[in-house]
Amino acid sequence: MDPTQISDALTSTGSQVATLLSNLTRQWNLYQVAIMVLCLLAALGAGRVLGGRMREWMRTLEGHPKWQLRVLLSVQKRLWLIFWAAILWAVWLVMHETTWPSRSYLIAGLAKVVTAWVVVSFAARLVRNSLLRKIVTWGLWAYFTLYFLGGLDQGLALLDSAAVEFGAFRLSLLSVGKALVVTGLLFTLARLISGQASAQIRKNEDISPSMRVLMTKVLQVSLYASAFFIGLKAVGFDLTGLAVLSGAIGVGIGFGLQKVVSNLVSGFIILLDKSVKPGDVISLGETFGWINALGARYVSVVTRDGKEYLIPNEDLITSQVVNWSHSNNYVRLDINFGTAYGDDPHLVRRVAIEATQSVRRVSQDRPTVCHIVGFGDSSVDYVLRFWITDPTEGLTNVRGNVFLALWDAFQAHGINIPFPQREVRVLGDSTGAEDAPKDTVSPAGPRES
Template identity: 45%
Template structure:
């Protein structure tokens, strides 16, 4: 290529670029759209702080965590939402006056993509899922800017597979997945709100609160799936035979799981186990914190949390210390010597147990003469407490300690096992005992010189 031809080519390209700039950038329609975008941005910066303060004051009144999180996310995206609304109204005004709106639509696409990114990052806890929402938002915005949304949707709709009367396309699957995710999120949000409202109600028992919350959650999730499938045009009757076969397989493979689920419903209906109850099962002593669909959470005094299957609470023996009320009677047995004053010991024991703070005055504590042992007079203290959740071994220890101190001050003896040996014919045993003592003395005398010689040799 000669120098003259190169100059001509560059001059032609420059002329084309200037013509494009004059027609698309420097044109009055483009400048008006840019001015409209700047005006919308200025109004957003002016009005957004007031709207944010109003939104944050509303958020502070919400006590429900999911609703508060959603409202807070919306308040953070308020400037972009306001900008999107202003751009939308400007685009309508331009279109009504016959002016082009391509640049305003570009601004709308960018603002909408940024709103989706902000909401997904604030509402979605999973970083991967939030990143997926962000990528999808930017892809849709890019396709909208390039004017390829319609052709892309048509291409995805053509990529389909027909199964009987059911036609599954990529576009249909994408719409169904997106709708299902949104509906499940809304169902979880609504179920959390209903559960919070139920927990605040004092007219409903804790067991019925848990049962109603679980039924609400299952109903909402099932409804979300059904609505999502119906919205994309999938006939639910097509899954009848398939779901029946799966149901038979699930019935055999998940027998224990289903048993725990049904046991959980039974526990909630008969209210034999409810949150806050203090129970004991197979040596595990603690209070119930949660009633779940498959298991019950029991927290012990040492902070260990046991997840006990619901089936075990139905089929095994369970001690519920607070089933009908919180009153629990404890027994502390002990013994005193036979030479001690039993009535005085019983009086001191009652005085000692009255000093323990957790022991109730009514019903009154009693001290009983339980029996006569081999080496002691057996007594038993019986007293009542109303807080078994705080433990029983510690209050029994306090009672024993005070009884110990009281008896030591009063000189009352705590006996230990003793045996008395009575000889019926000591005269017959006297020669045998004397001979044994004599043999022992001779052995000591004979062994002393040898020990001395060994000692001298060692020295």
């Protein structure tokens, strides 16, 4: 830091502050200060009373969009500031018409400052990051305050004098503040543009879902990176040294964050080869669900019970994944059942197929088949195979509906579903061979005694 520059800036600022204080000691200036304080007290009182009533009214609103409620909440929090600006302008208009302009110029200056504060407070809401929003808000408040009070040049000179130099590189508080404010504004602009463009991309049905996600990610990265570097360049940073430094940092990050980089690269591979896309139903290990979103580092998979699993992209590349809807939405399901030996197998097959095809979700485009697969100890065993086209709606529920349809159809046609039974006879003399337990099967079903 250059002590001479700092001393000159402080001297200039101090003399201006002394001049301002000397002007305030004049009689009419003191009156204006008192009027401004009274206006502030009136605004605080009105904001407190009407703010509470407005909050109670907002609680009665139902069915309104969230953005409208956010706007109303922002207005409610800043009611006192809005009232202060309005009261100051009203007082200035009255005094400007009834007395000399020199007797109301301080009120006019403060009205401009408070109005600028109100505008900045609402405009800064576009910046989502809370820390960056506070920096932008306070930076613009300070800028407009100094601008309307006539101390902008001295304030900028004071911030510019507080600097650190490394050879040809000079970093001052002024350049840092400019960088934060400009970068924050550019980031907000990039977010608005990417949001609108992403919405248009998602609506385009001619683009595959995976390509929509890829285009959205590339657009967002490009816009935010451009905003960052343009913001640095706009305030005078030399990007040559930053490029060399970022290259060295990139090598170190590459070794320390191999898994993270692997997931990022895997994410782009997944988007390019279209192996999975939002809406697909997949199975990975014991996880079964549909893909909710494709992220840069992970894939969000939602199961039927509402659990959301964040699966790293690398696992989808290196592990065996069952994609139930990769090339088409047809999924075949198998159901095993058995009937009594006394039932006609031809009738059983026909009734089972008809009952299955009566279920709503069973596809009529592909045939339902029923085959005998064996003669068991107590039943003739069958396998029933049918197709569905909406695996995202669940598999267990459609199986349950088919089982219920089979039960109703078998009851209507007198078809029995047997199960093993055992008769145990306890005799007085346990030495005979007839005392041993006997396994039998009843065609109408088992009994146990």
